Amino acid sequence: MSTITLLFSIFLLTLLMITTMAIVRTRNLFVAVMLMGIASLLIAASFFLLDAADVALTEAAVGAGISTVLFLGALALTSERERSPSSLPLLSLGIVAIVALIVIYATFDQPPLGSPSAPVQAHLTPWYIESTRELIDIPNVVTAVLASFRGYDTLGEVIVVFTAGVGVLFLLGTGASASAAGAPLSEDNAGLRHYLIPRILGRLLIPFILLLGFYVQFHGEYSPGGGFQAGAIVAASIILYSLLEGEQRALLVIPQGVLLAMMVGGVLLYGAVGVAGLVLGGNFLDYSVLDSDPVKGQQWGILLIEIGIGITVAGVLISIFHAFASRGAA
Amino acid sequence: MLAPHLPMLQVVVPLLMAPFVVLLRPRGLAWAAATMASLMAFAIAIVLALSVVGDATLTYRVGGWMAPYGIELRVDAFGALLLLVITGASSMALLGGQRSLERALPPTREPYYFSAWLLALTGFVGIAVSADAFNIFVFMEVSSLASYVLIAGGPDRRALSAVFKYLIMGTVGATFYLVGIGLVYMMTGTLNLADMAGRIEAVADTRPMIVAAGFITVGLALKAAIFPLHIWLPNAYAYAPHVTTAFLAACATKVALYVLLRFDFLILQQHLSGHAFQFAGYLMPLAVLGILVGSGVAMFERDLKRLLAFSSVAQIGYMLLGASLVSVSGLHAAILHMFNHALAKGGLFLAVAAFAAVTSGWRLEQIGGIARTMPWTFAAFVVCGLSLIGVPGTAGFLSKWYLVTAALEHGALGIALVCVILLSSLMAVAYVWRMVESACFAPDFDAETDADSTPNRDFAAFSHLLPTILWIVALANLYFGLANALPLELAKSAARTLLGGLP
Numbered sequence: 001m002s003t004i005t006l007l008f009s010i011f012l013l014t015l016l017m018i019t020t021m022a023i024v025r026t027r028n029l030f031v032a033v034m035l036m037g038i039a040s041l042l043i044a045a046s047f048f049l050l051d052a053a054d055v056a057l058t059e060a061a062v063g064a065g066i067s068t069v070l071f072l073g074a075l076a077l078t079s080e081r082e083r084s085p086s087s088l089p090l091l092s093l094g095i096v097a098i099v100a101l102i103v104i105y106a107t108f109d110q111p112p113l114g115s116p117s118a119p120v121q122a123h124l125t126p127w128y129i130e131s132t133r134e135l136i137d138i139p140n141v142v143t144a145v146l147a148s149f150r151g152y153d154t155l156g157e158v159i160v161v162f163t164a165g166v167g168v169l170f171l172l173g174t175g176a177s178a179s180a181a182g183a184p185l186s187e188d189n190a191g192l193r194h195y196l197i198p199r200i201l202g203r204l205l206i207p208f209i210l211l212l213g214f215y216v217q218f219h220g221e222y223s224p225g226g227g228f229q230a231g232a233i234v235a236a237s238i239i240l241y242s243l244l245e246g247e248q249r250a251l252l253v254i255p256q257g258v259l260l261a262m263m264v265g266g267v268l269l270y271g272a273v274g275v276a277g278l279v280l281g282g283n284f285l286d287y288s289v290l291d292s293d294p295v296k297g298q299q300w301g302i303l304l305i306e307i308g309i310g311i312t313v314a315g316v317l318i319s320i321f322h323a324f325a326s327r328g329a330a
Numbered sequence: 331m332l333a334p335h336l337p338m339l340q341v342v343v344p345l346l347m348a349p350f351v352v353l354l355r356p357r358g359l360a361w362a363a364a365t366m367a368s369l370m371a372f373a374i375a376i377v378l379a380l381s382v383v384g385d386a387t388l389t390y391r392v393g394g395w396m397a398p399y400g401i402e403l404r405v406d407a408f409g410a411l412l413l414l415v416i417t418g419a420s421s422m423a424l425l426g427g428q429r430s431l432e433r434a435l436p437p438t439r440e441p442y443y444f445s446a447w448l449l450a451l452t453g454f455v456g457i458a459v460s461a462d463a464f465n466i467f468v469f470m471e472v473s474s475l476a477s478y479v480l481i482a483g484g485p486d487r488r489a490l491s492a493v494f495k496y497l498i499m500g501t502v503g504a505t506f507y508l509v510g511i512g513l514v515y516m517m518t519g520t521l522n523l524a525d526m527a528g529r530i531e532a533v534a535d536t537r538p539m540i541v542a543a544g545f546i547t548v549g550l551a552l553k554a555a556i557f558p559l560h561i562w563l564p565n566a567y568a569y570a571p572h573v574t575t576a577f578l579a580a581c582a583t584k585v586a587l588y589v590l591l592r593f594d595f596l597i598l599q600q601h602l603s604g605h606a607f608q609f610a611g612y613l614m615p616l617a618v619l620g621i622l623v624g625s626g627v628a629m630f631e632r633d634l635k636r637l638l639a640f641s642s643v644a645q646i647g648y649m650l651l652g653a654s655l656v657s658v659s660g661l662h663a664a665i666l667h668m669f670n671h672a673l674a675k676g677g678l679f680l681a682v683a684a685f686a687a688v689t690s691g692w693r694l695e696q697i698g699g700i701a702r703t704m705p706w707t708f709a710a711f712v713v714c715g716l717s718l719i720g721v722p723g724t725a726g727f728l729s730k731w732y733l734v735t736a737a738l739e740h741g742a743l744g745i746a747l748v749c750v751i752l753l754s755s756l757m758a759v760a761y762v763w764r765m766v767e768s769a770c771f772a773p774d775f776d777a778e779t780d781a782d783s784t785p786n787r788d789f790a791a792f793s794h795l796l797p798t799i800l801w802i803v804a805l806a807n808l809y810f811g812l813a814n815a816l817p818l819e820l821a822k823s824a825a826r827t828l829l830g831g832l833p
Contacts, residue, residue, distance in 0.1 A: 103509070106513055108537055109536040110516055110538055118516075119517060119519030119529070120515065120516060123518070123519030123529070124519060125519075131399070149393070149399055149400050150400065150464075151393050152392040152401045153401060153462075156468035156472060159452065160472055162348075162349060166442050166445050166446050166476075166479065167446065167476075167479040170442035170446065170483065171479070260352065264349040264350070264353060271342070271345065274342070275342070275346070277393075278335060282394050283335070283392060284338045284342060285393040286393050286394035287393070288394065
């Protein structure tokens with residue numbers, strides 16, 4: 001790590017600390033939500049400095065983008081100011097301080113950052129780099145690890161996203177009754193259609209965001225990216241559309257039923273690839289047997305499961321947004 | 331041909347059925363699909379349990395990649411016993427709970443509920459078969475998120491605040507575990523548990539390892555509701571739909587305890603100097619306090635479900651007490667008690683679901699006279715209650731007997747521990763008696779005071795399956811008290827494995 005990067009990291013982390021302090025201290029929830037978006041961007045930048053571009057992309061899209069919108073949706077259902085606590089949370093403060101001190105204590109013996117002799121670098125990584133070239137033949141080793149070597153974890157992560165979607169739809173309902181198809185578009189749910197400048201500028205952005213989403217989806221084997229990031233970016237463009245044009249119009253573009261089918265379909269596609277490996281004589285999630293050439297099979301498998309991830313992530317995020325937004329309108 | 335894939339299919343069957351269930355709109359279909367998947371998982375668990383008897387271990391390479399590069403599944407006796415508990419509890423609760431859930435859930439939400447049920451099942455079995463520290467975390471997330479949904483599912487709005495508390499504490503617990511394995515990964519460069527155990531020796535006394543041991547133990551203790559980290563449990567169990575409670579009370583905390591024991595014994599214990607002593611010295615007082623406080627609160631609790639939930643806190647204390655003895659006999663008792671307590675507590679909560687069908691509530695005075703209205707269901711309730719106390723002839727007696735035997739190996743300390751066990755068993759007699767007393771001798775609460783609000787007096791029309799299932803569970807409590815062959819064998823083998831083949 002060069003001196004410039006180091007200084008910049010320290011600068012970012014200092015800003016992050018100030019931001020988090022401000023989040024804890026503020027009683028205005030709107031301010032807190034905005035600050036949380038900033039904190040996510042700072043974290044994403046730090047990830048990027050640590051050469052974790054894939055994670056940085058996800059953090060920026062989900063942390064700064066979509067969760068901010070969801071928090072704002074939740075904020076519309078409640079008041080903007082937090083009730084002041086009856087007493088100083090001294091106990092919590094003490095516990096947080098102790099845990100922080102313990103973590104700092106733990107860092108004293110850690111191997112130097114980026115050292116090639118660190119166990120993380122020396123133990124498994126050489127094998128991953130070697131085998132990616134030999135057995136999968138794609139440039140992005142991170143994608144190879146996530147989608148194939150540890151593809152079962154990634155299936156689990158998709159299931160986590162799917163579970164979140166099921167949970168929100170269960171608790172908040174689908175909102176389908178509030179905006180039944182064919183109902184006239186009501187005025188109070190018209191988004192920003194009466195504000196010309198944001199509407200025109202926003203609509204200009206949407207195709208580019210969508211394009212970026214598809215690029216990230218299909219370029220994941222070569223550069224940072226993949227289904228999770230792409231799904232979040234595509235969801236962001238649809239959410240932007242519904243902010244501009246009103247939620248009901250967005251539901252006309254992608255109806256509730258399609259969203260549900262996306263949630264379910266992506267997971268089932270991932271699972272089907274896994275079962276196909278099983279049926280064709282390999283183990284579950286073994287992509288090598290999908291094609292007569294094992295390397296080709298791996299590439300097919302990775303392509304298919306990444307599409308599955310993208311579909312489920314986009315479906316879940318848009319559904320969650322609609323669930324919150326339709327409650328706000330009701 | 332399928333046999334070598336069984337550890338994987340154990341997870342895949344509920345996992346792929348869960349998204350499918352969301353689409354099943356007609357009433358009852360989602361339940362039927364979920365029950366079918368759960369029964370299939372149960373059948374797989376039985377086959378797995380039979381094939382690991384005699385210290386065998388089944389492994390599976392997911393994606394065909396060898397460990398430690400890929401993710402490995404590993405089913406040994408401990409895992410197989412836990413799989414039996416998880417899938418058995420899920421199947422019995424689903425089979426018996428159909429009508430009860432039909433009343434608790436609006437029809438449009440049913441598919442989501444049963445999908446979440448299968449996801450929780452997926453998470454639990456995924457943890458039980460996994461041999462990879464990060465993979466365990468992923469499935470812990472799946473099971474936790476799905477459990478929150480299951481708890482918040484009922485008509486009782488108080489469940490929402492209870493589940494929010496559970497969500498916050500559960501997230502803190504999972505994050506602690508993640509920080510812990512992050513530190514271990516930093517020092518060993520591996521996530522595979524067996525590989526980790528081999529590589530930890532070289533870095534055993536570094537600061538990150540010591541801190542990691544603490545983070546992992548505390549995080550999992552929170553998930554396992556070990557006293558004093560149990561405060562999320564009583565309300566979450568009390569306000570959830572009855573059938574959810576029967577499922578989660580039988581297995582949720584035990585899965586976290588399973589991970590805790592595997593991590594502490596297989597990885598930390600054998601390699602960190604003095605860890606065994608710290609483990610015992612830290613957890614034994616907590617176990618004793620948990621037993622006494624849990625039983626004590628249960629004695630004075632008037633809400634039937636909260637009473638049983640506090641009793642669970644005490645029972646987790648028993649399991650922990652056995653483990654904190656750090657001996658084969660202690661672990662044997664602890665692991666056997668996981669199985670036996672699931673039988674007893676699952677049955678009791680299912681009986682509560684049956685009572686709640688005909689009463690207006692489940693406070694002790696509200697179940698007054700229930701023994702006269704539904705004598706057979708009540709009899710099954712009493713059998714499970716006796717097993718909870720540990721009366722000879724029931725499953726609960728066996729594990730307590732082994733626990734007392736194990737404690738007596740420890741001299742004066744052991745005698746003190748036996749006194750604690752005896753005292754808390756007497757307390758259990760007291761709180762079980764309070765339930766029996768209200769049910770048998772209290773005035774018929776509903777008939778006299780609010781007969782109009784009684785939802786349904788006709789139990790036969792309510793469900794024919796629930797009493798049958800209840801009696802199956804009750805008879806299992808008796809059967810495993812008299813002929814405890816399979817669980818006994820599995821628990822013994824599990825205890826030997828955990829202590830690394832020591833005598």
